[in-house]
Amino acid sequence: MLRSVILAASRSSRIERLVETAPLTRDVVRRFVAGTTADDALRATRQLVGEGLAVSIDHLGEDTVNGDQAVAVRDEYVALLGGLAEAGLAEATEVSVKLSALGQKFDERLARENAAAICAAASAAGTTVTLDMEDHTTTDSTLDILAELRKDHPGTGAVLQAYLRRTESDCRELATPGSRVRLCKGAYAEPESVAFQAARDVDRSYVRCLNILLAGQGYPMIATHDPRLIAIAEDRSRWFDRTPDEFEFQLLYGVRPDEQARLAEAGNTVRVYLPYGTDWYGYLMRRLAERPANLAFFARAVATRK
Template identity: 55%
Template sequence: MDASDLLRNSLLQLSKQENIRDFVEKTPVSRSVVKRFVPGAQHSDVVAAAGEIAATGRLSTIDYLGEDTADLAQAQQTRDAYLQLITALRDEGLTEGATAEVSLKLSALGQALPGDGNKVALEHAHDICTLADLAGTTVTLDMEDHTTTDQTLEALRELRADFPTVGAVLQTYLHRTEADCRDLAGTGSRVRLCKGAYKEPESVAFQSRSDVDRSYVRCLKILMHGDGYPMIATHDPRLIEIAGALAAQAGRAATSFEYQMLYGIRPEEQKRISDRGDQMRVYIPYGEEWYGYLMRRMAEKPANVMFFLRGLATRG
């Protein structure tokens, strides 16, 4: 295990440390830096950010932060937050043509609740998909740790029966993902391909960055040569170049796939890709539960850590 892998594992551990979270949340300097990655806690904050992104020709997908919901009331509150968000986006004209869509974590909608958690999460997701469909936009189901993969893909199948455009997320650090790509490369299937951001055991996931990258390319080949709609979620210049070459090789039009990057990461590159005629969608998180998200983003790429630390030093 190299130094970057050690750093990644340490940050993933920190994402679960409440005492560290409390310190970061109460430090005004760090909160000001966090705004680079999370535009705010309220609907108005993220709608404004989505509007600014749309004005530059980019698309967006919005995540109301939260996961591992512990009670039914909290799951209902998350569903209601998404319904309010979609309504606000529609009122601003941002849902037309899926200029702004939403990303859902089923654990935030009640998947982990005892007893009928899967049923509760599916019903809440169905409510959100119904309103999104009426508003003219789409929904993507975020993927979480490997223990929920089968449940999430089953929910995807059920939702697609009524809403065929619901997107899936597949993580290339999992050994199973090539097979999942083959299953989901059919006509009209929207698939976001990412590396993965959870700490997973060696039995189910590649542990080295090079193995994860090689898996990404293998999965990307399957999706690009399939009949679906690949969503290439990466900031890695080499993988972006490979994706473009594979798209050209497969004879894909620019409208038949898209690139995705995180809010606040490589914004100039995002604009460059959009300006050259390719589709670029920005993943925008918002809400109070930003700490775990931030730690996982830093774990994904050491450069993100350096940006955060430089920001603290500059603003301090």
């Protein structure tokens, strides 16, 4: 029922205006989203890089329903990458791309072509692309497109979600030389047949997957805000003799910035996932609707900077 209420709110322009203009909620949005334009993203990126952090920029646009919209998203990324290169920020900044925003749900070939154009622009700018993972129905398609992209752009990154039962196997497949894999818990509402439901089971899966990636020959990107999992990752990285340039931590923009600073000061590479775009309202509401428990997560993030 709560999920239905949140989804209904996500379609309400009236509630969107209230969220955008109310002082408290406006500050919350600014904390988790860089802004609506590429200039906003560049400004936030410059600040983060100046603080010794790396960045992964996500242009918000998951509701692509036709080819023109998909091409517009592609062009936005190409322009953004040009801006990163011009500003001297590309070395520390990659981009994260959702294939659904490039047309995956209605034309996989178009999505692959658009993704290839973004990868080419990233290579020209001196950086890389990571393909975000969405709900389980798109996993095979996303990994297939990833394999095609890596033929010409071997640095293209993948995202795997520990709550999916298949992910240990996917980690073994992707823990290869030159492979970049972001491991996260997963935030979509998935059926028990494909995903672990209990938090402890998801955490155990995360640690198993983490061990596979750290033991492999790829480049693990450890995406979690969970203090216990971060501590385990620090310990496991030492166990597997990983040097600081052989893996990285990733955290969301605005979430636990003190922890981001601590990890960076300890010599780790820390990458901040930075969203921007006019679809910020839909982005936040969908994150909540996919998993209403995220309400408590964002509340804790607002209440503490640790």
